[in-house]
Amino acid sequence: MFTRDQMPSCTLLTSLHRWIPWWWERERSLGLTGDLLRLVVRHSIVTAKKIYSGTDIAKHPVSVVSLAYRKLRELNIDIGSRLLIIGAGQTNTAMAKYLKKHGFNNLVVFNRTLANAQLLAEELNGQAFSLAELGDKGQGFEVIITCTGASDYIITEELYAQMLNGDTDRKLVIDLAVPADFDPEIAQNSNINLVAINNLKDIAESNLKQRKGELVQCQAIIDNALQEFKKIYKQRQVELAMSEVPDKVKEIVNTAVNTVYAKDVEKLDTAAKETLDKVLNYVERKYISVPMKIAKEVLLDKS
Structure with a gap:
């Protein structure tokens, strides 16, 4: 798994359960856990399925x-x-x-x-x-x-x-x-x-x-998958960066309704309040989705 030089300073006879926390921290520091790993694994599986179904490499067993x-x-x-x-x-x-x-x-x-x-x-x-x-x-x-x-x-x-x-x-x-x-x-x-x-x-x-003859096509699928993953990764970065936007928007709306314009809202009748709620909910959804869409489009245009 790793060489003696790569291990932390402790005995090589340390039991496995003591290595797990160190190994996890090492992988986390390299960015190989969490959301990125999930994306990589999922895209790798999708790519493997494309190779399996889109080429004849699996039709010729060698074992x-x-x-x-x-x-x-x-x-x-x-x-x-x-x-x-x-x-x-x-x-x-x-x-x-x-x-x-x-x-x-x-x-x-x-x-x-x-x-x-x-x-x-x-x-x-x-x-x-x-x-x-x-x-x-x-x-x-x-x-x-x-x-x-x-x-x-x-x-x-x-x-x-x-x-x-x-x-x-x-x-x-x-x-x-x-x-x-x-x-x-x-x-x-x-x-x-x-x-x-x-x-x-x-x-x-x-x-x-015969399998070797399929390698060119397999490599083409992998190369295409790498380009696709770059776009997926950039889109995900936008999503993560804007993940706090919905809560911030709701916070602004809540402050406006319950603090800044609280007295004005209280004067509205029931029907008017319901209409106001619908308008605010609509604006809230659009305020969240539109910037996200624009940001993704900008990133894709630059890639």
């Missing part, structure tokens, strides 16, 4: 997890299919959460360390088993998603045959491990659609090139 999920959806895998997730590391955790988010509800996690499998399975409302139980507990699957740190194949021909248990339906195997977890020779002799990480990396590189 392995996104590409693997897209492949799974292209094959019309039913959300109720039994998916075996082999390995509970970062990649498979991201993939599993992605699957759950999109409605897949029959997820089974296998891991060498059972405790890690249980942690991930708990988040997914799924089942957890040790890797040693894969042959028996992995039966009845439709999809295998595997990514472990093993140096040799996790799923051999012998183990895969045990997992099939005579099942001849076509299976999907997504192997995201380097080196591979799934022996590719199995795909030569079985009814398998094998998606290996090398295939996904080739797609990712191609998509990255």
Whole structure:
């Protein structure tokens, strides 16, 4: 977050809650909190949406997890299919959460360390088993998603045959491990659609090139947004500068009616007083809105 030299003079072991006040004051002194930050965040979100909807940059995923999920959806895998997730590391955790988010509800996690499998399975409302139980507990699957740190194949021909248990339906195997977890020779002799990480990396590189082609258009949107923000910021400065005007105008009106011309107002009948109130309210609104409008127009003309 910040270097040792940027920190205030106190021990680096100070607990986080003691840093928060200092951090807040630092950001406030730089003008990065309050109204300005609100404007920046809101305009950034609007700009990001324009880039997302106005270019094709989001149509070409480059992450392995996104590409693997897209492949799974292209094959019309039913959300109720039994998916075996082999390995509970970062990649498979991201993939599993992605699957759950999109409605897949029959997820089974296998891991060498059972405790890690249980942690991930708990988040997914799924089942957890040790890797040693894969042959028996992995039966009845439709999809295998595997990514472990093993140096040799996790799923051999012998183990895969045990997992099939005579099942001849076509299976999907997504192997995201380097080196591979799934022996590719199995795909030569079985009814398998094998998606290996090398295939996904080739797609990712191609998509990255297409994304780079969108950068010119993205930059144009950002440049235009910066110019728009300058106008928004100037308008907001006018609004803040004139924020006290309504109260001042009301104060003047109140003084005029209740002090300066109080005796004259008292002589008016009810209908005349109501008319006076309407006139004063109208003038009050116009007195506030007209200068604000003129000030904004002047600023915009100068920008």
